[in-house]
Amino acid sequence: MGPLKKITHNCHKATFLIEKKLIGRITLREEIELKIHLFGCSICRVYQHQTKKIAEMVRQLFSDALNTEKHLDETFKKDLQDRIEDELDKN
Amino acid sequence: MITKTHQIEPRNWVAIHADYLYTYAITRINDEEQARDLVQETFLAALEKVDKFEGKSSERTWLTAILKYKIIDVYRKKSSGLVINADVQRAEQEQSDFFEPEDGHWTSEHSPITFGIDEHDPLVNKEFNSILQKCLQKLPALWLSIFTMKHMDDQTTDIICSELKVTQSNFWVIIHRTKLNLRACLQKNWI
CATH class of the missing domain: 1.10.10.10 (Winged helix-like DNA-binding domain superfamily/Winged helix DNA-binding domain)
Structure with missing residues (x-):
């Protein structure tokens, strides 16, 4: 199998390139290989669409979590405050 | 005398930054107890180097940087061994x-x-x-x-x-x- 034929049939390689392209860079050659693969492979087109969507959802999930402030319980805070005061008074 | 842009006041840390740091930690390591410990360790480590605080960044940014370091340490420990x-x-x-x-x-x-x-x-x-x-x-x-x-x-x-x-x-x-x-x-x- 020639190198071009290899990628047009290889979904493992194609999904790797999809992921690399999503957050990094792929070479021009890889770009062309991926295009050709995707043209002929509907399963990887579904994959590409879903993996982009998943990345978006993960980012959203993380940012929502960051924006909902969690609270430490008061006893823990009080102990922590005392500990800090102790350390400060030592000096 | 040059006045610092940012002041540091350890006695106010818990009231002002504890919940923020806790949220920061728990979203990244997903373990309540460990997140709490990290907040405590962050404050104690920060106390030790208060004199190195130059006021270039805000108190919160400075504390967050210390916490971030500790989180990466947790990642490293979790993924080795x-x-x-x-x-x-x-x-x-x-x-x-x-x-x-x-x-x-x-x-x-x-x-x-x-x-x-x-x-x-x-x-x-x-x-x-x-x-x-x-x-x-x-x-x-x-x-x-x-x-x-x-x-x-x-x-x-x-x-x-x-x-x-x-x-x-x-x-x-x-x-x-x-x-x-x-x-x-x-x-x-x-x-």
Whole structure:
């Protein structure tokens, strides 16, 4: 199998390139290989669409979590405050 | 006398920054007790170097930087040692039959098919998010650390590789494997 034929049939390689392209860079050659693969492979087109969507959802999930402030319980805070005061008074 | 742009007042730290730092930690390591310990360790470490605080950044930024360092330390510890082999092996095993060994084509059993990922219904999204969270927690510690650093903090690949001590090529293999498992897990649990 020639190198071009290899990628047009290889979904493992194609999904790797999809992921690399999503957050990094792929070479021009890889770009062309991926295009050709995707043209002929509907399963990887579904994959590409879903993996982009998943990345978006993960980012959203993380940012929502960051924006909902969690609270430490008061006893823990009080102990922590005392500990800090102790350390400060030592000096 | 030059006045500092930012002041530092350790007696106010708990009141002003504790919940913020706790939230920061727990979203990244997902373990309440460990997150609490990290907040405490951050304050104590900060106390020791208060005199090095130059006021170039705000108190909160400075404290967050210390915490961030500690979180990466947790990532490193979690993903080294004996456990790593077991959880990575299990995760790799999961995807071992996704592709045909001879030509790399999707196997029919594991081919991606369309599922409810495009719904915009908030209720559906809520349910989806809880599945997503479960699927994330199933990932090996090292994979999840890399994935979180990339998608939560937008860290550069170079920084992630040097801090977690993985090579660039291994980084891309891990990103690929993470997404393969994550997507498969979503499809499996959604349908």
